Amino acid sequence: MTGSLRVLVVDDEEVIRDVLAALLEREGWQVTTASNGARALSAFEAEPYDVVLLDLMLPDRSGLEVLRDIRRKDPDAVVVIVTAYSSIEPPRGVCSRIPGGTILAQPAMIGGR
Numbered sequence: 001m002t003g004s005l006r007v008l009v010v011d012d013e014e015v016i017r018d019v020l021a022a023l024l025e026r027e028g029w030q031v032t033t034a035s036n037g038a039r040a041l042s043a044f045e046a047e048p049y050d051v052v053l054l055d056l057m058l059p060d061r062s063g064l065e066v067l068r069d070i071r072r073k074d075p076d077a078v079v080v081i082v083t084a085y086s087s088i089e090p091p092r093g094v095c096s097r098i099p100g101g102t103i104l105a106q107p108a109m110i111g112g113r
Helices: 014-026 037-046 063-073
Strands: 006-010 030-034 051-055 079-083 102-105
Touching: 006 014, 006 037, 014 030, 030 037, 037 051, 037 063, 051 063, 063 079
Parallel strands: 006 030, 006 051, 051 079, 079 102
Antiparallel strands: none
């Protein structure tokens, strides 16, 4: 693959978006951020992304709704659900509703740092 990977970071918490963007950019990724579902979908429709990091809880709609819309546009999109739920177990029923999604609990260590 030529060029750097493109990632869309979707989180309503500005500090989370900024930290993830900084870490990923340091690794050479091209990062776009969005603070809600509508902005995320607009960005996703405007250009292709290799990975989407998607918060489960957004102010305008749930991350699962955004995931469904992303899957309609690109069934093969790589989406990682990022959640601040403190337990290892995600909210009841979430895993069964995430088609091919991955869940990453916050806080998470990226790149061993």
